[in-house]
Every structure is written in C-alpha cells, then in structure tokens.
Amino acid sequence: MSEPILTAKNLKRHYEVKGGFMKPNAIVRALDGASFSLTPGKTLAVVGESGSGKSTLARVVTMIESPTEGELTIGGRQIGPNGAAGDRDLRAMVQIVFQDPYGSLNPRQTIGQTLMEPLLLNRPDVSAQEREKRAREMLTMVGLRPEHFDRYPHMFSGGQRQRVAVARALMLEPKILVLDEPVSALDLSIQSQVLNLLMDLQERMDLAYLFISHDLSVVRHIADEVLVLYLGQPVEIGPKEVLFEEPRHPYTKALLSATPVADPLMRKERIKLTGELPSPMNKPDGCSFNPRCWRKLDICTSVEPELQGQGHCFACHNPVPEDETAAA
Amino acid sequence: MALLEIRNLSVEFATHSGKFRAVDGVDVTVDEGELLAIVGESGSGKSVSMLALMGLLPWTATVTADKLEFDGHDLRKISARARRRIIGKDISMIFQEPISSLNPAFTIGWQIKESLRKHTNMSRSQRQDRAVELMRQVGIPAPEKRLQAYPHQLSGGMSQRAMIAMALANKPKLLIADEPTTALDVTIQAQILELLTDLQKNSGMALVLITHDMGVVAETVQRVQVQYAGQRVELQEVDGLFENPHHPYTAALLAALPERATEKRLPTIPGVVPGQFDRPQGCLFSPRCSFADARCIAERPTPAGHDLGYALCHYPLIDGQPTGKENAA
Numbered sequence: 001m002s003e004p005i006l007t008a009k010n011l012k013r014h015y016e017v018k019g020g021f022m023k024p025n026a027i028v029r030a031l032d033g034a035s036f037s038l039t040p041g042k043t044l045a046v047v048g049e050s051g052s053g054k055s056t057l058a059r060v061v062t063m064i065e066s067p068t069e070g071e072l073t074i075g076g077r078q079i080g081p082n083g084a085a086g087d088r089d090l091r092a093m094v095q096i097v098f099q100d101p102y103g104s105l106n107p108r109q110t111i112g113q114t115l116m117e118p119l120l121l122n123r124p125d126v127s128a129q130e131r132e133k134r135a136r137e138m139l140t141m142v143g144l145r146p147e148h149f150d151r152y153p154h155m156f157s158g159g160q161r162q163r164v165a166v167a168r169a170l171m172l173e174p175k176i177l178v179l180d181e182p183v184s185a186l187d188l189s190i191q192s193q194v195l196n197l198l199m200d201l202q203e204r205m206d207l208a209y210l211f212i213s214h215d216l217s218v219v220r221h222i223a224d225e226v227l228v229l230y231l232g233q234p235v236e237i238g239p240k241e242v243l244f245e246e247p248r249h250p251y252t253k254a255l256l257s258a259t260p261v262a263d264p265l266m267r268k269e270r271i272k273l274t275g276e277l278p279s280p281m282n283k284p285d286g287c288s289f290n291p292r293c294w295r296k297l298d299i300c301t302s303v304e305p306e307l308q309g310q311g312h313c314f315a316c317h318n319p320v321p322e323d324e325t326a327a328a
Numbered sequence: 329m330a331l332l333e334i335r336n337l338s339v340e341f342a343t344h345s346g347k348f349r350a351v352d353g354v355d356v357t358v359d360e361g362e363l364l365a366i367v368g369e370s371g372s373g374k375s376v377s378m379l380a381l382m383g384l385l386p387w388t389a390t391v392t393a394d395k396l397e398f399d400g401h402d403l404r405k406i407s408a409r410a411r412r413r414i415i416g417k418d419i420s421m422i423f424q425e426p427i428s429s430l431n432p433a434f435t436i437g438w439q440i441k442e443s444l445r446k447h448t449n450m451s452r453s454q455r456q457d458r459a460v461e462l463m464r465q466v467g468i469p470a471p472e473k474r475l476q477a478y479p480h481q482l483s484g485g486m487s488q489r490a491m492i493a494m495a496l497a498n499k500p501k502l503l504i505a506d507e508p509t510t511a512l513d514v515t516i517q518a519q520i521l522e523l524l525t526d527l528q529k530n531s532g533m534a535l536v537l538i539t540h541d542m543g544v545v546a547e548t549v550q551r552v553q554v555q556y557a558g559q560r561v562e563l564q565e566v567d568g569l570f571e572n573p574h575h576p577y578t579a580a581l582l583a584a585l586p587e588r589a590t591e592k593r594l595p596t597i598p599g600v601v602p603g604q605f606d607r608p609q610g611c612l613f614s615p616r617c618s619f620a621d622a623r624c625i626a627e628r629p630t631p632a633g634h635d636l637g638y639a640l641c642h643y644p645l646i647d648g649q650p651t652g653k654e655n656a657a
Contacts, residue, residue, distance in 0.1 A: 049513040050484075157600045187369035187601075188540065192584040192594035199592065214513065217543070221586035221594070258518040260543030262585050264566045272522075273515045276483055 004037035005175050005208050006061070006094075011035065011070035013056050017281065026281045030056040032232040033070070035307075036225075038176055038208040045211045045223035045240075047255070051277045053232035054212045058180045061210055062096045075175065088122050095169035099181035101161035105153040111164055112149040115139065118171045134171070142167040143197060159190035163197065170201070178210045183218060195222060216259045220244055228252050231280055231288045238312030248312070248319040250295045287317065295320070331534050332358040332381075332502060335395035339373070339380050342388045348604045350376045350389075352558035352612075358502065361532045363525065365545045365566075368555035371601045374538050377555075378504050382421055383411050399501060417447040420495035424507040426487035430479040436490045437475030443497045462493040466523060485516035492523065499531065506538045521548050542585055546570060554578050557602055557612045564637040572647060574632065574639035576617045579648060611642065619643060619650045 013031040031053040038044055046054050059065045060072070063079065072079040075093055098104040105114060115135035119126050126134075139149060142163040153161055162182060169177055179198070183191040199222065202209060213219050219226060219240075226243045228236045228251065236249040247253040254271045275292050278284060284291050290300040295318045307315040339351040351373040358364050366374045380391045381403065396403045399418060403411065423429045431439060440462060441455045450458065456475075463471030466489040479487055488508060495503055505524060509517035525548055528535040537549060545552055545566065552569050554562040554577065562575040573579040582588060583595040599616040608614055614624040629642045636644040643650035 049515060159600070188542070188581060189369060189584055189597035190600070192586070193596045195586070196593055196596060216514070217585065217587040221589060255514060258514045260514075260517075260521075260541065260547045262542040262546045262570065262582070262587060264546040264570050270518060272519070276485055276516065277513075 002040055004039050005075055006038040007071075007073045008037070008061070009035050009071040011057070011060060011072060012068045013053075013060050013065060014068045028280050029232050029283065030280060031060060031067075034227070034229070034232075034234050036227055036234075036237060038210060040175065040206045040208050041202060042224045043202070043209040043211050043222055044225045044227060045213060045219040046227045046229060047213060047216060047219055048229035049214070049255075049277055051231070051280065052229040053280075054214075054229060055180060056232070057229070058096065058178050058210065058212055061176075062094050062178050063091060092118075092122055092172040093174050094176045094178065095172065095174040096178040096180060097162070097165050097169050097182050100185050101158055101165050102153075102185075104165055105161055107153055110150050110152055111139070111144075111156075112136075114153075114164065115168055115171055118168065122172055138167045138171060141170075141201075143193075157190070158186050159193055162186060162194050166194075166197065166201070170205070173205075174207070176208045176210065178212070180212045181214070182211075184213065184215060191218070198222070216256065217262075228255070231277065231283060233288060234307060234313075234315070235289065236312075236314040237307070238309075238314075242312050246322060248322070249314040249316050250293050250318075250320060251289050252314075253320050287315075330357045330397075331360045331362075331399055332356065333395055333397045334377070334381065334393060337377055337380060337391070337393040337396065339376050339385065340390045340392075342390070343604070345604065349607075350558055351380065354555070354558070354560050356536075356553065356560075358534050358536060360501065361528070361534055362551065363528050363535045363537070363549050365537045365539060365549040365552045366555060367539060367542070367545055367552055369540060369601060371557065371603075372555040373558035374555050375506050376558075378421070378506060378536065378538060382415055382419065382504070383408070384421075413447070416443050417498040418500055419502045419504065420498070420500045421504040421506060422488070422491045422495050422508050424510050426484060426491050426511070427479065429491060430487055432479050435476050435478055436482070440475070440490070440494045440497055443494060447498050458497070459493075462496060463490075465496070465527075466490075466493045467519075468493070484512055485520065488512060488516075488520055489523070492520075492527075496527065500533060502534045502536065503528075504536045504538070507540070508537070509544065510539075510541070517544075524548075542582065543587075554581075557607075559612060559640055560631075560638070561613065561640045562637045568637065572645075574637040574644040574646070575613075575641050576619050576645060576650075577613045578639075579645055580616075580618075611640075613641075619645075621653075 011031060011034045015028040015030055017026045017028055019025045034057060036044060046057060048054050060067050066081055112135055115138060116131045119131045136146060136149060144163055183194050186194060211222060223240045226240050227234055230251050236252045247256055254273045257271045273292050286301045286303055287305050290296050297318050299317050305315045305317050307313045334356040337351055337354045341348045341350055354377050368374045379385050393404060401414060437459055440459045444450055444455045444458055459475055460471045463474060468474050468486060468489050482490065509520050512520060524535060527533060539545060549566055552564055552566050553560055556577050562578050573582060580597045584597060586594060597616050602608060602612060610627050611624045611629050614620040623642055629640050631638040631640050632644045643652050
C-alpha cells in the first residue's frame, strides 16, 4: 500500500455564535475531532445526516477554512494556522467538486474559459496556446465533445455540467479531489454515468477521493473506506466491506437499516430511530448519540466514548455484538 | 369502482419557443384505499400530471383528457368554485419542500385550522381539538405548544409532519405525496414513509406516491407506474416490476442502481431525456434504447396487455429479452 497523501489528526472546527445582549457567546462544534488519512487511488467516503459536519470537513480539507485545532498534513507538509494562504502549489493539490452543477458554474463564462481560468490564475508561466490545448484535452477526457468548448453552461444538462465541474477541478492536476455530494442532484440514469467517469479518472490519474454523500448505496459502490460522522464526531470508521456487513456502532446500524433497498422481496427489520439530530450548540452529555440510542447504558449519559480499535474503529460503550451484526 | 380515473391526459405549456408537451397521453387509475407509486426522472411529467388533476397549473398550461373523474365528479367540467370544494377536502397533496410550502407568516396551528375553517362548519374550539388530534396523529410531540410555532421554528422532518397533518385535516379519500421525503435525511425519511403507509392502511385513504427513488418504491408500495418523457411506459405490481421489467427503460433504470451492480463499472443509459426540440418521432425512448430498430424510430408504440405490464414498447421484454421481433421482420 502506498503512503497516505493526506493525514488528519483530531481535526476540529468550531464556530462562535453571538449570544446576544447579556448572553454568553455559544460555540458550535461543527467538526469535533476527526482523524483519517487519504491514499492515492483510494476513496474515503464520509456519511452522516445533515448537520453532521460533512461539509465542514470538506471545507477544512480544501483549506477554504483552517481548523480550530488538530493537525492536517498534505503531501508531507503541515498546514499552519493560516491555511494555504499565499501557497498556490499547496492549494492546487486539493480541488473540490460541489453538489449543485447549476450553481457552481459561472453562467457568463464559456466552458473553455471556465476550464482555463485555474491555469490563468495559478500557472502564469503557461502560454495562452498551451492553456487552450490543455483545456481541450481535459474536455475529451471527461467525455465531452470538442465543440462544447465555446458553449455556455445553460446549454448543458445536469450530468454534462457535473462533467465540466470535474474537468475544472482536474485542470491543476491535483492529488486529492473532494467530492461534496457530486451525484445527488442528478437523475438515476445520469448518476451512473458520472460515477463511472469518476472511477475511470481515479484509476487513470491515481487520485485520492474524499467522497461525501448521504446515499449509502452509492457509497457502498464507490468507497474503499467509510467514515461515519454524527454531530461532528466520527462514530465509526473502517473498510467498506466490514462497515457495511458488520457495523458495530448503533448509529451506523440504524443508518444502514433506514436506507431503502431496491428489492421488494427483501423485507428487513428496521431499527426505528426516534427524534432528530440535536443542535451542535448544546450537545448532550456523554455520548452525543445517547438520546436516540436503543442500546443506551447508564455510562453513556456521563462519559464520552473514545474511538477504539485497529483498522475498524468505533466509539461506543455498548457496541452491537458481532454475531448480531452478521444476521442483519 | 375506481376512486380516480384519468384517461389520455395531456398537458401542454405555451412557451416562448412554441408548445411543450409535458404530459403525453397518460392514464392513471387509483382504487379506494390503494397505494400507487409514480416513478420517473425529472421531466417525466409525474408531478405535472398530478398538478393538472389538482388544478394547480398556471394559465400557460392546456390540459386535455378523455376522462378525468374523481369519486364520481367529472373534473373537466366543474367550475373553479366546485373544484375548490373537493381540493383540500377529498383530495389533498403534500410537496417536496416542506419549508417552502408552509407560509412563514402564520403559525402552524393557523394553517392547519384554515382548511378546517374552509371545508367544515366546526366551531373554534372543535377546530382546536381536531388540530391537536392531527398533530398527535402525525407524531409531533407537545402538540398544543407546537401549534403556536412558526414554520422556521420547526426542523425539516417536523414541518413535513405538519404538512401531512394539514393534508389529513378533512380525512381525504386521496392523498398525493409529491417526493415527500427527498429533502429529508434517511432516518427521518424512514419515519415519514412509515407514517404515510400506516395512515393509508388504517384510514382507508388512497395514497399516490410520486418519487424517483427506487428503494422507496420497493419498500413501500403495491403498484408502480413508470413514466418517461411524459408518457406512461409501464404499470406493474412492485414484485413483478423489480423481478421482470417489461419496458427497456425500466430494465435499464433498475440496472443502473449501484446496489444492483455486479461489476465495478455501472451499466448506464446513454444520452439524456428528450427536451422540447428533440422529441423523437416514434418511441420516445428509442434513441437511448439498446434494443431499438427501424420500427421503433419511425412508429409510436401502443401499450401491451396486462401480462406485459402495459409496456409502451414494440418489443416488450420478458426476462430481459425482447419479444415479437420475429413477427415484425
């Protein structure tokens, strides 16, 4: 196995919210202690409900925001408190593709301009001819036709726009691609085309993917490793096969059982989670999942569980027993 | 007798660049107490056909149908006033975005009681009692308190529950749920779907579930209608549809699901749904269909029989193989 290109240790991102007159400021712990690593050619998927800190994680990894605490090392270089400010090479190593291909492309720029802009800004030594040549090559690489070069985004369908967004992200030859829900805005028949493209590109360019999604069937297909977040904290991390077959954390198990399966003959037992995600501003004491957990013990309301295990880690005082998971 | 019967419904929108046919000869039948799903991608006309039934389309739309009957009323002929007496009472609808379907300027309680005020002659205190009962029925804790809350004070799941409470206020015979869980998380989605199916089972209300999620379809409904580019391409029982789809589009759509994939590379459907200017002459799916031949490109197919899931195809599939090709050649 090759060396990790990115390692994160105990990454935290907190936001301060004004409390108002005579009230203390509150702290939103959007991301609270995530540790993981990315390896070239491999995909780490991050799953969780809305508000679990998935997108905050994406923003920290892409250095749009700097972490409040914790260590982030990219390509052997530690990221300081100023993030990647003033360091264009570092920035170029991590690129991002957003969820909504309608909002993430400039409607006034042609596809060609969109693709050439990263080079124009970050590689001033590349000549105009060379820029255009590279942009045209990239266009064919993501499965678009050369005549699309001079067209505007409104002339494209959602799937094609997402291809453009991927092409733009790849223009600076990054090592890491952060994919923030890249297919959830697309129709099913288009979704599979984009997923295939992403898998092809990963193989060809040896990219490390951080794949953020709430769709577990997509994650199951594309991921190598899966990280489950709940209220900004990782509750379980492990290789895909293990995590899907033998989830140990009650939340992972509930999440898996809540996902509808496209097979009417398979009627499965569903774990009902009551209630919703609590506010990250006032987290429950102890394990943050305890108010919704059906395996709750006394200790869960007072002591915060630590992530433990090797390879397959989970943070729980009373994990789902192994023999029980196999039956699910 | 069918509760809702729609025959050959078409909806055309007048646009700057000419007419656009969003719904093209769709039939829908719903029996009392039944659970039907309408599945399709964006642009398949699944929402528009139901909005046409509700009379909620803008003036640019032209609705035509051979039959548009609900519970003995011919909805093509009745006046707007008479329609309003049915809509919101016997038929009600919930939408995808609970946050944007609620009025931010009024409390949840006011909005639930509004439909009771319009359609019944309950007194103020009866309305309050009914509203509390409804809130309890859809599983909102502390209903008396929540009735006074404004929509922004509720989470997505809670607002969707409030929308359902509102739709149920007058004990409708038919509830149309247009992508009710798309904007919600999976754990909340499971709660809402269970709530809807329980209501359908226990109250004898018919439920039409519009969705694009095949997983949701497989787990909740009995009968499935698949739509493509404004046409109904297949209608089957749910088990049969997943086991043995008869229309090539349904088959391709199911094959594209990541969880059904056998290899790393997913099977895809090439091309995109036809738009306003590139509608094919013959079968609308022919440019993307792997079984299409000259006849498919030239001629519009007619629906097959009940055994073949009313597949709108010249060569309906049986066990993944097209049939009837020999006869044509």
